[in-house]
Amino acid sequence: MGTAGTSTDEMAGERRQLINVAYRLLGSLAESEDAVQEAYARWYALPRSRRVEIVSPGAWLTTVTGRICLDVLGSARARRERYVGAWLPDPLPDHAEWDRGRGADPADQLVLDESVTMAFLVVLESMTPAERVAFVLHDVFRYPFAEIAEILGRTPAACKQLAASARRRVRAERPPVTAAGQADTVRHVKEAWQTKNIAALVDLLDPAAVMTADGGGMVGTVLRPIEGGALIARYMVAIADKAPGLELLERSVNGVPGLVARRAGAVTTVASFDVAHGRVTRIWAVRNPEKLRAWMRDSEGVSE
Numbered sequence: 001m002g003t004a005g006t007s008t009d010e011m012a013g014e015r016r017q018l019i020n021v022a023y024r025l026l027g028s029l030a031e032s033e034d035a036v037q038e039a040y041a042r043w044y045a046l047p048r049s050r051r052v053e054i055v056s057p058g059a060w061l062t063t064v065t066g067r068i069c070l071d072v073l074g075s076a077r078a079r080r081e082r083y084v085g086a087w088l089p090d091p092l093p094d095h096a097e098w099d100r101g102r103g104a105d106p107a108d109q110l111v112l113d114e115s116v117t118m119a120f121l122v123v124l125e126s127m128t129p130a131e132r133v134a135f136v137l138h139d140v141f142r143y144p145f146a147e148i149a150e151i152l153g154r155t156p157a158a159c160k161q162l163a164a165s166a167r168r169r170v171r172a173e174r175p176p177v178t179a180a181g182q183a184d185t186v187r188h189v190k191e192a193w194q195t196k197n198i199a200a201l202v203d204l205l206d207p208a209a210v211m212t213a214d215g216g217g218m219v220g221t222v223l224r225p226i227e228g229g230a231l232i233a234r235y236m237v238a239i240a241d242k243a244p245g246l247e248l249l250e251r252s253v254n255g256v257p258g259l260v261a262r263r264a265g266a267v268t269t270v271a272s273f274d275v276a277h278g279r280v281t282r283i284w285a286v287r288n289p290e291k292l293r294a295w296m297r298d299s300e301g302v303s304e
Contacts, residue, residue, distance in 0.1 A: 029092075210225050
């Protein structure tokens with residue numbers, strides 16, 4: 001069917017899907033929103049006669065959004081080399097808890113599943129742009145390789161190989177963990193952190209654990225990952241000592257149990273965890289204020 005009868009509401013209805021695709025490709029709410037906005041701008045810039053000829057506006061928008069994201073990913077590596085400290089994806093709140101009718105915040109439209117956990121997104125960051133696009137579109141959203149080939153400008157067979165390569169990387173780097181097990185471990189970390197119990201923290205952290213923090217040069221934090229459970233435990237206690245009144249809240253972060261640090265009513269840190277065999281193996285702490293905008297609602301009345 002052509003687009004002659006396609007309503008504005010139907011076109012706007014594609015936005016949720018596009019935001020979900022773009023965030024998994026880019027890991028940034030702002031960049032995802034920009035990519036989707038640009039795709040719509042290109043759609044409405046088409047002559048009406050051209051739009052009427054397009055059989056599936058949703059597929060067209062997805063293809064254009066994918067190409068825009070591919071371009072962004074290509075330039076992102078150079079930009080992130082100039083980024084102060086480590087770059088981490090934007091942490092996402094649980095919209096069931098946080099959606100307070102604020103309108104078209106992209107965070108409210110994202111489906112929180114395995115493909116948006118911080119651990120998963122960090123693995124995606126290690127892929128080439130082409131691998132990431134092929135894997136996300138095929139394995140997460142079930143797009144056929146023929147459509148992905150149009151985005152990447154490669155053959156379907158080549159896209160299949162890219163997705164297979166990305167899939168092997170995910171399997172090698174993502175050990176399975178149950179949400180219940182992670183919730184228990186994160187709760188124990190919170191309790192030990194609040195009481196500044198270094199021994200308890202060391203017991204909860206894998207000896208080879210790694211902590212990565214993202215301050216973006218806007219707030220103080222470590223610029224390089226901290227390696228080793230004992231070092232991480234001492235660093236966490238040092239943070240608590242330097243920030244009297246720090247409040248820790250158990251919150252869903254990208255769909256899995258995490259912690260939010262709040263001081264004087266303002267969210268200062270959102271922490272994600274990777275857990276294996278009851279111990280924390282990775283901590284990702286996002287402190288860059290620009291990446292915490294979706295969490296500012298927490299300072300407006302949400303508490304334990």
